[in-house]
Amino acid sequence: MSEATNAKRRAGEKSVEYIEDGMTVGLGTGSTAYHMVARLGERVREGLRVRCVPTSRRTEEQARALGIPLVTFAEVRQLDLTIDGADEIGPDLALIKGGGGALLREKLVAAASRRFIIIADAGKRVAALGQFPLPVEVVPFAWEVTTRRVAKVVGVEPSMRRAGADAYLTDNGNYILDCACGEITDPVRMERELKLLPGVVESGLFVRMADLAILAAEDGELEILERRA
Ligand code: 5RP
Numbered sequence: 001m002s003e004a005t006n007a008k009r010r011a012g013e014k015s016v017e018y019i020e021d022g023m024t025v026g027l028g029t030g031s032t033a034y035h036m037v038a039r040l041g042e043r044v045r046e047g048l049r050v051r052c053v054p055t056s057r058r059t060e061e062q063a064r065a066l067g068i069p070l071v072t073f074a075e076v077r078q079l080d081l082t083i084d085g086a087d088e089i090g091p092d093l094a095l096i097k098g099g100g101g102a103l104l105r106e107k108l109v110a111a112a113s114r115r116f117i118i119i120a121d122a123g124k125r126v127a128a129l130g131q132f133p134l135p136v137e138v139v140p141f142a143w144e145v146t147t148r149r150v151a152k153v154v155g156v157e158p159s160m161r162r163a164g165a166d167a168y169l170t171d172n173g174n175y176i177l178d179c180a181c182g183e184i185t186d187p188v189r190m191e192r193e194l195k196l197l198p199g200v201v202e203s204g205l206f207v208r209m210a211d212l213a214i215l216a217a218e219d220g221e222l223e224i225l226e227r228r229a
Helices: 003-018 031-045 057-065 103-111 143-154 187-195
Strands: 024-027 051-054 079-084 113-121 134-138 175-179 200-203 212-216 222-226
Touching: 003 031, 003 079, 003 113, 003 212, 003 222, 024 031, 031 057, 031 079, 031 113, 051 057, 079 103, 103 113, 103 134, 103 200, 134 143, 143 175, 143 187, 143 200, 187 200
Parallel strands: 024 051, 024 079, 079 113, 113 212
Antiparallel strands: 134 175, 134 200, 212 222
């Protein structure tokens, strides 16, 4: 296992210590969340009782295979905790998410949770968001028009995410525009402006949502950050 993978595993496994018996838990998506779900599967086999909401089909499949009980929003109104990865972690735990394409469900699940914990390797921590291209999920209808609107907000030409020769499709049947906008000085304003555009379903900016971040360095050291603002 590479050192970066090992750091993701350590952060993912540590986060499972925050899950208590009887909790309803949102399960994130990505290579770091994968380790969290794997460890949770072990805890469930040992007798931990949880009900979980997955943020993607990929995570749903993994959780099902491990025997983790799953529920939908038809059965639960609020979750106790969601644990998920991130692509960038900026000041005050503002995030860029959606590198794995699951941003819409991830945001819905996180927004329905009392507590939101981020797990990542320490290299994801940045002084300002924006080095990682910001994913923006848009409906396929009139996506060309939406792309031009998004370009005006982010200040660069977005790039439509592809899966080989085809457009990448999210679990919700939408497209993703990746926006290499560089430093995002005001994530709150950018988020608000993107969400006002017709055709934009969700942006990968998660501001004032994460409560805690568990970061693992390659030497194995864990750092816990809490949101202050
Ligand atoms: C998926 C996400 C992931 O949490 C993010 O891309 C981090 O992934 P990884 O843990 O594989 O680095 O937002 O939509």
